[in-house]
Amino acid sequence: xxxxxxxxxxxxxxxxxxxxxxxxxxxxxxxxxxxxxxxxxxxxxxxxxxxxxxxxxxxxxxxxxxxxxxxxxxxxxxxxxxxxxxxxxxxxxxxxxxxxxxxxxxxxxxxxxxxxxxxxxxxxxxxxxxxxxxxxxxxxxxxxxxxxxxxxxxxxxxxxxxxxxxxxxxxxxxxxxxxxxxxxxxxxxxxxxxxxxxxxxxxxxxx
Numbered sequence: 001x002x003x004x005x006x007x008x009x010x011x012x013x014x015x016x017x018x019x020x021x022x023x024x025x026x027x028x029x030x031x032x033x034x035x036x037x038x039x040x041x042x043x044x045x046x047x048x049x050x051x052x053x054x055x056x057x058x059x060x061x062x063x064x065x066x067x068x069x070x071x072x073x074x075x076x077x078x079x080x081x082x083x084x085x086x087x088x089x090x091x092x093x094x095x096x097x098x099x100x101x102x103x104x105x106x107x108x109x110x111x112x113x114x115x116x117x118x119x120x121x122x123x124x125x126x127x128x129x130x131x132x133x134x135x136x137x138x139x140x141x142x143x144x145x146x147x148x149x150x151x152x153x154x155x156x157x158x159x160x161x162x163x164x165x166x167x168x169x170x171x172x173x174x175x176x177x178x179x180x181x182x183x184x185x186x187x188x189x190x191x192x193x194x195x196x197x198x199x200x201x202x203x204x205x206x207x
Contacts, residue, residue, distance in 0.1 A: 025131040036162070049174055086194070
């Protein structure tokens with residue numbers, strides 16, 4: 001998935017609070033995620049290699065709804081659409097006129113969209129979690145408990161209780177920074193937002 005440089009959020013006047021340990025981290029993250037049953041936002045992404053060289057910049061829009069529904073649209077020129085109806089995920093590549101459809105992997109470690117729309121009650125089964133609070137910002141670092149993941153660590157930040165940004169780091173040091181803008185939560189979302197109708201004549205790959 002694409003990415004733009006993440007906005008670094010500075011602490012305001014409150015000093016850094018030491019990381020809270022164990023169950024408190026899980027409880028705090030769970031509460032923040034559960035507060036947003038739906039999220040609608042624009043995003044910008046930046047992917048950097050291990051040396052800090054920019055590999056890709058993109059923008060787009062996302063909508064998520066618990067449990068397991070999400071819509072993730074990356075703008076041209078690297079346009080892609082990823083849609084989950086809670087049972088299957090469809091990846092649409094308009095340049096190739098190709099749709100890839102596969103069963104939804106309910107593990108929270110697959111995509112940022114799935115983390116934001118998944119079953120948060122099971123989050124501690126997939127990750128070791130630590131947190132740090134600075135002013136209006138609460139940062140959580142998630143380390144997967146298994147090696148079968150797309151990333152080695154994920155940092156997710158909330159500002160004033162709303163999702164603000166994410167950073168994923170993979171096994172070779174590549175970083176994907178995702179900054180969310182215009183975040184709206186708990187607003188009605190039309191059911192067809194999470195349904196993708198494959199255009200007539202397109203190639204379809206079932207996995």
